[in-house]
Amino acid sequence: MSSEIPDIVIGRLPIYLRELTLLAQEGQEVTSSHELGKRLGISSAQIRKDLSWFGPFGKQGTGYQINYLQEQLKKILQVDHEWPVAVVGAGDLGRALARYGGFAHRGFRIACIFDNDPGKIGSYVGNLQVLGVEKIKEEIAAHHIQIAMIAVPASHAQEVADTLVEAGVRAILNYAPIILSVPDGVRVQYIDPAAHLQHMTYYLR
Amino acid sequence: MSSEIPDIVIGRLPIYLRELTLLAQEGQEVTSSHELGKRLGISSAQIRKDLSWFGPFGKQGTGYQINYLQEQLKKILQVDHEWPVAVVGAGDLGRALARYGGFAHRGFRIACIFDNDPGKIGSYVGNLQVLGVEKIKEEIAAHHIQIAMIAVPASHAQEVADTLVEAGVRAILNYAPIILSVPDGVRVQYIDPAAHLQHMTYYLR
DNA sequence: TAGATTGTTAATCGATTAACAATC
DNA sequence: TAGATTGTTAATCGATTAACAATC
Numbered sequence: 001m002s003s004e005i006p007d008i009v010i011g012r013l014p015i016y017l018r019e020l021t022l023l024a025q026e027g028q029e030v031t032s033s034h035e036l037g038k039r040l041g042i043s044s045a046q047i048r049k050d051l052s053w054f055g056p057f058g059k060q061g062t063g064y065q066i067n068y069l070q071e072q073l074k075k076i077l078q079v080d081h082e083w084p085v086a087v088v089g090a091g092d093l094g095r096a097l098a099r100y101g102g103f104a105h106r107g108f109r110i111a112c113i114f115d116n117d118p119g120k121i122g123s124y125v126g127n128l129q130v131l132g133v134e135k136i137k138e139e140i141a142a143h144h145i146q147i148a149m150i151a152v153p154a155s156h157a158q159e160v161a162d163t164l165v166e167a168g169v170r171a172i173l174n175y176a177p178i179i180l181s182v183p184d185g186v187r188v189q190y191i192d193p194a195a196h197l198q199h200m201t202y203y204l205r
Numbered sequence: 206m207s208s209e210i211p212d213i214v215i216g217r218l219p220i221y222l223r224e225l226t227l228l229a230q231e232g233q234e235v236t237s238s239h240e241l242g243k244r245l246g247i248s249s250a251q252i253r254k255d256l257s258w259f260g261p262f263g264k265q266g267t268g269y270q271i272n273y274l275q276e277q278l279k280k281i282l283q284v285d286h287e288w289p290v291a292v293v294g295a296g297d298l299g300r301a302l303a304r305y306g307g308f309a310h311r312g313f314r315i316a317c318i319f320d321n322d323p324g325k326i327g328s329y330v331g332n333l334q335v336l337g338v339e340k341i342k343e344e345i346a347a348h349h350i351q352i353a354m355i356a357v358p359a360s361h362a363q364e365v366a367d368t369l370v371e372a373g374v375r376a377i378l379n380y381a382p383i384i385l386s387v388p389d390g391v392r393v394q395y396i397d398p399a400a401h402l403q404h405m406t407y408y409l410r
Numbered sequence: 411t412a413g414a415t416t417g418t419t420a421a422t423c424g425a426t427t428a429a430c431a432a433t434c
Numbered sequence: 435t436a437g438a439t440t441g442t443t444a445a446t447c448g449a450t451t452a453a454c455a456a457t458c
Contacts, residue, residue: 008449010407014400018382032415040384044415045451052417060416061458078406085402092304096297097398102382106399107406146409147402154227171405173398177223177307179245187408189401193302193378194311195219196394197290197352200376201283201312202215203392204351213425237439249439250427257441265440266434 009050010077015040016047017073021105024066032063079107084143086169088160089151090115090123090130093175097149098125108147112139116156133163140167147171154178161188214255215282220245221252222278226310229271237268284312289348291374293365294356295320295328295335298380302354303330313352317344321361338368345372352376359383366393 019039023031033044033051040047051057051069054076058064074080085108087098098110113125116133123130131139140148148169150157157176164172165186172188174180177195180188224244228236238249238256245252256262256274259281263269279285290313292303303315318330321338328335336344345353353374355362362381369377370391377393379385382400385393 006449011404013407014397014403017403018397018400019384022383034415043451045453046449048415048417049450056417058416059458060456061414063415076407077403078409079403083402083406083409092301096301099297100398102399103402106403108399108402147405149398170409171402173401173405178227179224187405189405191396191398191401192219192223193305193354193396194307194313195223196378196396197288197308197313197376198219198222198282198284198311199216200352200378200392200394201288202218202281204283204288204375211425239439248427250429251425253439253441254426261441263440264434265432266438268439 005053009053012042012046012050013073013077016050017070017077017079018106020066020070020073024070029066030063031066031069033058035063074107077107082107082109083147084109084111084145086111086136086140086145086148086164087113087151088115088133088136088148088164089175090117090120090125091151094149094151095125097151097175098128111143111145114139116152133160136163137167140164140169145169147173149173149175150180151175210258214258217247217255218278218282221255222275222282222284223311225271225275225278229275234271235268236271236274238263240268279312282312287312287314288352289314289316289350291316291341291345291350291353291369292318292356293320293338293341293353293369294380295322295325295330296356299354299356300330302356302380303333316348316350319344321357338365341368342372345369345374350374352378354378354380355385356380 019036033047037044037047057069057072087094087110090113098113113128114131114133114136115121120130121132146169148164150160150172152160154176157178158180161172161180161182165182170186174188175191177192182188224241238252242249242252262274262277292299292315295318303318318333319336319338319341320326325335326337351374353369355365355377357365359381362383363385366377366385366387370387375391379393380396382397387393
């Protein structure tokens with residue numbers, strides 16, 4: 001009866017991993033669910049429960065060996081190796097994503113960037129040359145890319161998603177403020193900064 | 206016994222509002238919880254329940270007048286007027302945020318942008334001039350800015366947050382991959398694209 | 411040993427869904 | 435009227451927390 005691990009638990013693992021990396025950078029070698037929880041604003045019970053879905057990683061009386069737990073979480077999340085990622089859209093946002101330094105140490109490498117604007121195609125973003133959208137299929141297939149980020153206007157996001165899926169992409173991080181329709185087996189996550197801001201303005205009274 | 210409205214409900218309202226705007230753009234005038242739910246991948250019951258926290262907005266047999274519901278949600282979220290927003294960090298990400306067109310129609314206007322790099326201070330991002338971080342306090346106070354976005358390296362995010370809070374900011378959208386410590390009454394939302402990607406790689410097996 | 415902390419179970423809490431009377 | 439859809443209640447489902455035996 002291997003019950004399914006809740007998606008909400010999976011979603012917290014990257015945050016745990018991130019905090020462990022921070023602790024390691026600070027030179028610490030061992031931590032506890034209590035310390036981790038305090039730093040993250042999460043209860044220690046929740047952290048222990050979340051981790052217990054995957055195995056015993058700690059030691060009673062002591063806590064968790066940071067390096068070891070980091071490695072285990074990386075394995076679970078499959079970021080113990082590097083994933084190539086495609087960026088579609090070479091506007092301000094797409095270029096910022098392509099050059100963002102925060103992916104490299106967390107399991108991702110921006111492998112290619114696409115745009116439909118002839119004025120942008122051929123130009124460089126960092127040391128990546130912008131390719132035309134008509135190249136999406138061959139490029140993504142050639143490099144076995146399974147992850148893409150969409151940074152195009154909402155009006156084009158669905159057709160871009162369709163193309164990506166056809167090319168073999170199975171995980172999409174969508175910055176366009178629109179819900180994408182994708183087949184089963186393809187995962188989508190959304191980032192909508194205006195929605196986050198509106199969430200907070202509710203409380204500004 | 207006016208029980209508290211759950212935060213998770215507030216978080217969905219911007220998504221409802223966004224979809225209503227899309228429907229309006231498509232020329233539609235009326236919708237139903239069923240249609241909205243289908244488009245958003247949410248149950249119709251949940252939409253009706255969420256809305257019912259705030260009042261009856263629909264009509265039996267007919268559904269919701271889109272314009273009316275839009276207006277009501279804008280009022281509830283307090284985006285029926287425009288909020289000035291500060292951006293801290295004028296790197297790729299900060300500049301992309303400052304120039305992002307998606308805020309204007311959703312209740313936000315980028316009012317100022319700051320950086321600590323003398324090489325960037327004085328330069329223009331769109332038609333905003335980059336100000337030094339030492340100007341944060343006076344500028345934010347002068348314009349009564351209550352909302353800010355942090356787009357600086359993780360190592361500087363906490364001190365930037367402290368300064369912002371001191372200046373009067375009460376809502377922070379933090380792009381640095383780090384949990385911020387802020388006093389009660391200040392809200393923080395986080396955007397961490399690498400965490401979203403790691404959430405999805407779990408399923409890529 | 412005494413103190414600390416895990417992993418896990420059971421209890422609690424909260425969120426989602428199903429169902430339906432009301433009514434347009 | 436008949437059909438459709440809301441708003442709301444109660445039931446279900448799932449997630450979080452409290453508590454503690456095990457043990458380092």
